[in-house]
Amino acid sequence: MKQKLKLGASTWLWESPFNTESVTLFPKIKALGYDLVEIPVEDPKLVDGQEVKKALIDSGLEVSVCGAFGPSKDLTHDDVKVHQQCFDYLEQCFDLCNLLGAQFLAGPMYSAVGKARMVSQDQRKREWELAVSNLYKVCNMADEKGLSIALEPLNRFESDMVNTANDVMRLVNDINHRSAKVLLDGFHMTIEESNIRQAINTVGDKLVHLQVSENHRGIPGTGLTPWHQFKEGLQDINYQGAVVIESFTPEIKELAAAVCIWKHMADSQDEFASKGLEFLMNTFNNQ
Template structure:
């Protein structure tokens, strides 16, 4: 049976942060040929869900939602006030998901992005256990909203906790809650995995969302990513869901610095989106 893939793009390709006014991007995203738009939630208070939902409907777009987990959102921090702050943020994100009729919230919510250090095995165990216990609470919150969470492994330069498919499956197993699912991002996978296809099979039916860009964060098809292995892996598990281009505009300096994008990856962000979608459709619909 042919996989059902919704081809999507993150609004981070053009803007940061996402606000209600960002719905001005939706007609262009639809015109480019996308099925789905991904909304990264840096500040939920900047987003009027009713207006966004109407704009999605008006443009015939599906939607996915991912969280943004900077240094103030860290479930492994020793300060419990930090945990409370993260829970409050996640509750708002879950409310947004419900209003947009999304089935899950995605992202590396186990720890702060950029928390990559050399620490003792004892400290690692403490932080792992904090992540597990706090994500069990997050899963209970998600269940109350009839949602899942899609946990994302990051490369070693952005996380010292969860880098691979094996890592994230260990985390999901330890959380032991049906709400705990997986997001895989091809950019991180090209750094950390020995085999893209094997990694996808490792997570299997826990995989509910996929993000992609090239190994250099550029346009899909212009780098070293083994795209055929990627397709075969998704075919192996009969993946149905979003395949979302996640890259970032160099025009927003704070965002560009956070993800270390020091130069443009295409003549324009629109060209990036257009060429990337064309390549993904040729590769994954072939």
């Protein structure tokens, strides 16, 4: 990592769902010292892309975009109508990426978040094949717009399909499309991986995005995460992407319940963002 990494913050740190009025966060995120804002698109109808684009230009922030995948957007569902709902949603997200200047759409789009079950091997195989075939279609959709997708492994409590770097590389290899890339999230990695550096190397040049928080979803640097392994792994692969803090506020009850955030992880979300950025700068960019 000869050049400094771009550091970003997800708007989920402050609010949900992202909507056009959420652009009022942009000046604060920039003033804190961030290079980039991550926009989670829960409902595209809430987002006026032109207004968001203007706010990005005004604030001088770069952008990344991630999707949110609940039961109504599940590419492994038994009902093909649910697949189509997901395709329609992804099409809107890709259009937003193009408008805002994002190079990829990130997220665990292979299945619904929270789908963690003990199922038969036959069912597991059938759902895997559905994910592969449907994500190939998604890759074609993205490729037509000059974009990639960044597939995110989740911990075992949130997904029974893709939990580790090995899992996501198996998925990427099975999809076998140039637009299939990878997002790694340090929170999930501290649960599922045995070695962070090795996991990053497993993904290698497919890694286009990195999300981080602490192992307890708190401020980076306040927990058990082996940050030196992140730094070494990113150096090994000459990572050129961004590092984005993704955590959540307990003030948004529906989202907090979904991600099991029962208490405040800082005195304020602004403090979370400020102290987290300071730690990431010292870890990745000031040495």
